[in-house]
Amino acid sequence: MPFGVSVMILRYALLGLLSDEPASGYDLKKKITDSSILYWSGNNQQVYRTLIQLEQEGLVSHQVFAQEHLPAKKVYSLTEQGLTELKVWIRSTPELPATRTPFLIQLTWAGLLNDEELYRLLEKYEGEVREELAMQQEKARRLGLASQGTSSRSAFLRGKITENVLSFYGNELNWIRRLRRDIDAAGGYQDELRSQAS
Amino acid sequence: MPFGVSVMILRYALLGLLSDEPASGYDLKKKITDSSILYWSGNNQQVYRTLIQLEQEGLVSHQVFAQEHLPAKKVYSLTEQGLTELKVWIRSTPELPATRTPFLIQLTWAGLLNDEELYRLLEKYEGEVREELAMQQEKARRLGLASQGTSSRSAFLRGKITENVLSFYGNELNWIRRLRRDIDAAGGYQDELRSQAS
DNA sequence: TTGGCCATGTAATATGTTACATGATTCC
DNA sequence: GGAATCATGTAACATATTACATGGCCAA
Numbered sequence: 001m002p003f004g005v006s007v008m009i010l011r012y013a014l015l016g017l018l019s020d021e022p023a024s025g026y027d028l029k030k031k032i033t034d035s036s037i038l039y040w041s042g043n044n045q046q047v048y049r050t051l052i053q054l055e056q057e058g059l060v061s062h063q064v065f066a067q068e069h070l071p072a073k074k075v076y077s078l079t080e081q082g083l084t085e086l087k088v089w090i091r092s093t094p095e096l097p098a099t100r101t102p103f104l105i106q107l108t109w110a111g112l113l114n115d116e117e118l119y120r121l122l123e124k125y126e127g128e129v130r131e132e133l134a135m136q137q138e139k140a141r142r143l144g145l146a147s148q149g150t151s152s153r154s155a156f157l158r159g160k161i162t163e164n165v166l167s168f169y170g171n172e173l174n175w176i177r178r179l180r181r182d183i184d185a186a187g188g189y190q191d192e193l194r195s196q197a198s
Numbered sequence: 199m200p201f202g203v204s205v206m207i208l209r210y211a212l213l214g215l216l217s218d219e220p221a222s223g224y225d226l227k228k229k230i231t232d233s234s235i236l237y238w239s240g241n242n243q244q245v246y247r248t249l250i251q252l253e254q255e256g257l258v259s260h261q262v263f264a265q266e267h268l269p270a271k272k273v274y275s276l277t278e279q280g281l282t283e284l285k286v287w288i289r290s291t292p293e294l295p296a297t298r299t300p301f302l303i304q305l306t307w308a309g310l311l312n313d314e315e316l317y318r319l320l321e322k323y324e325g326e327v328r329e330e331l332a333m334q335q336e337k338a339r340r341l342g343l344a345s346q347g348t349s350s351r352s353a354f355l356r357g358k359i360t361e362n363v364l365s366f367y368g369n370e371l372n373w374i375r376r377l378r379r380d381i382d383a384a385g386g387y388q389d390e391l392r393s394q395a396s
Numbered sequence: 397t398t399g400g401c402c403a404t405g406t407a408a409t410a411t412g413t414t415a416c417a418t419g420a421t422t423c424c
Numbered sequence: 425g426g427a428a429t430c431a432t433g434t435a436a437c438a439t440a441t442t443a444c445a446t447g448g449c450c451a452a
Contacts, residue, residue, distance in 0.1 A: 016307040037302045071403040094301040094323045101295035104235045109214040111352030125292045154309030171369040269431040
């Protein structure tokens with residue numbers, strides 16, 4: 001069974017979420033969408049289909065709950081076997097992060113733009129990163145409040161994960177600011193920059 | 199035409215590479231594989247298919263060159279229209295980087311592991327990041343030597359792109375080191391860590 | 397009364413990956 | 425003799441995304 005990278009991530013993310021508590025496909029999809037690190041594109045299909053597959057493999061099981069005025073729920077839980085498999089994966093050799101950053105590709109050929117166009121491109125990117133960082137900080141603040149009191153090892157690790165996300169955007173913001181400052185220092189947006197050696 | 203994110207990246211990466219100089223599909227695929235930011239999975243199919251598509255759209259054209267003892271080459275060049283389209287894209291609003299980091303997902307549920315298992319997981323990850331950073335530094339050094347003398351705006355920007363990649367791994371390395379130090383400071387790998395408030 | 401939330405799912409399409417075919421050449 | 429490089433491509437499969445269907449409830 002040749003599971004691709006992101007399918008695998010989804011599989012184990014689902015097992016992980018179900019190790020916290022039983023949940024329906026709908027719930028799980030929302031949790032994934034809300035998560036900063038489980039980046040996903042509003043796509044419930046994969047969640048539903050993956051759950052069915054996981055059930056066939058005996059890693060999860062479900063119970064149907066009827067509801068008044070609302071569609072019935074399939075509430076999934078982790079099986080013993082599922083927990084075992086989840087642990088095996090968590091212990092396995094971690095992969096390096098894979099980053100897709102279209103902006104760096106734009107920048108690679110941004111030499112084709114004129115000074116003003118380049119200025120605006122860099123400005124826009126800084127703005128976006130700044131906003132995203134602010135959003136993540138706000139999210140972290142709310143999450144921090146929610147987990148006050150819990151001081152288990154899990155809570156400690158989850159705090160560190162938040163820190164990772166924040167430091168990623170912080171690092172990116174510093175980089176783009178340095179870049180813009182260096183360009184300014186080299187005498188505005190002249191076509192030739194001699195500052196490269198520095 | 200609903201181009202997904204990464205297809206779009208491939209399209210414009212190809213146009214960009216061809217704006218540097220004409221090249222065959224084979225050459226382009228190698229350049230993409232070698233690139234730190236055009237992360238791809240040794241997959242020539244997409245390159246060949248995308249080139250054919252780009253040609254149908256009039257953004258690139260090709261000439262066939264016969265070679266002695268070697269298969270014929272299809273050397274692609276950027277058309278006027280292709281250059282225009284590339285510039286339009288470069289000027290367009292940049293997207294934020296999208297990062298897939300399976301390790302953070304492992305870590306989210308690493309509370310399920312015992313102390314020693316967690317220790318080994320963190321150690322392995324630090325090692326991997328350290329090695330990758332070293333590799334990227336080595337790559338940057340070689341690239342820096344190659345581009346000595348060129349002090350155009352393009353060269354300046356490409357230097358900054360390298361800096362971005364290095365600072366990404368540097369940041370990640372700092373984070374995992376801090377994490378491990380904090381755990382050590384909290385009295386080794388005890389099951390309960392009270393250091394969370396700090 | 398338009399739209400969003402709840403909840404699951406089908407169908408169609410788009411994208412990504414793997415395996416394999418060809419065939420001469422060069423390096424170990 | 426086996427593997428890697430050069431060079432393009434076909435076919436098959438795996439995975440991801442979009443659009444749509446259902447249908448009652450609730451809020452602006």
